[in-house]
Amino acid sequence: FKRQAPMAVVYKGIQLDCGYRTDIIVDEKVILELKSVAEIQPIHKAQLLTYLKLSGLKLGMLLNFNVPLMKDGIFRFANDL
Structure with missing residues (x-):
């Protein structure tokens, strides 16, 4: 995996x-966007979708660690699947 991977913009x-x-980018296949916020906002989702489009990757996971149950803080996004 790669942490804090830079993405070029043209x-x-x-x-x-x-x-x-x-x-985090895992195996050049999945982007993990990590948050610790009271509530996931549309801007967080837009951020991950932007990363997916710029990278050409198909799958992203938005993980919010500020929840009592981790399963409630996991959001999966697919780009052009």
């Missing part, structure tokens, strides 16, 4: 080498 032909950083 805009109008200009490449920003470190536009974003994903929390």
